[in-house]
Amino acid sequence: GAGVSQSPSNKVTEKGKDVELRCDPISGHTALYWYRQSLGQGLEFLIYFQGNSAPDKSGLPSDRFSAERTGGSVSTLTIQRTQQEDSAVYLCASSLSSYGPEAFFGQGTRLTVV
Amino acid sequence: GQQVMQIPQYQHVQEGEDFTTxxxxxxxxxxxxxxxxxxxxxxxxxxxxxxxGEVKKQKRLTFQFGEAKKNSSLHITATQTTDVGTYFCVGGSEKLVFGKGTKLTVNP
Incomplete structure (x- = not known):
């Protein structure tokens, strides 16, 4: 596709349910990043992939969060047993390589846990 | 990882004033x-x-990288309401970690 695509754009889920967020990076981009942004706050780094490998998972808030990337392309971020504090916009970005030169962001998935 | 601090966290200016982060x-x-x-x-x-020591310009925006490559600045000349937003610097790292940014508001 022309840009980074994220789905769904909005997700409302009940507390305790699992959710899966999807990111389709720009074709050919080997680096992929996940961030979380709460209202009025900065971007909280979650995880990044170089190819299918995630060299650093230390940004994931808890063991309820996991992410994978297959075929060097699509990535999914899974949140198990969602809590209200998980409510935020989840942003995905991709770049040609892990040192840029620039990252392109998707529109984000707005997650609301009720 | 590399820690980059950005200041100020908030900046409010009158339209036409300059801004630097x-x-x-x-x-x-x-x-x-x-x-x-x-x-x-x-x-x-x-x-x-x-x-x-690199300096780059994009219209009213001027970006600088320090001689020691430990600091950087973004200067906007004669701000406009279209400049409103949060500006982030991201230090060279494969993790691409964003700081808190500087939130700019412009009073018309």
Whole structure:
């Protein structure tokens, strides 16, 4: 596709349910990043992939969060047993390589846990 | 990982005034990137600086990379309401970790 695509754009889920967020990076981009942004706050780094490998998972808030990337392309971020504090916009970005030169962001998935 | 601090966290200006945001690192950076996020939007890449002492201009925006490659600044001349948003600097790192940014508001 022309840009980074994220789905769904909005997700409302009940507390305790699992959710899966999807990111389709720009074709050919080997680096992929996940961030979380709460209202009025900065971007909280979650995880990044170089190819299918995630060299650093230390940004994931808890063991309820996991992410994978297959075929060097699509990535999914899974949140198990969602809590209200998980409510935020989840942003995905991709770049040609892990040192840029620039990252392109998707529109984000707005997650609301009720 | 590299820690880059950005100041100020908030800045409110009158339209037409200049604006500057600063980024400082305790370690030498391989490069620095700048992004802008409009309210309700996602971050958009502005520029990457790589060379020591580099200065780049984009219309009313001037970006500088310090001689020691430990600091950077973004200066906007004669702000306009379209400049409203949060400006982030990202220190050279494969993790692409964003700081808190500087939120700019412009009074028309």
């Amino acid at each position: 600063y980024c400082n690192s305790s370690t030498t950076l391989s490069n620095i990137q700048w992004y802008k996020q409009r309210p309700g939007g996602h971050p958009v890449f502005l520029i990457q600086l790589v060379k020591s």
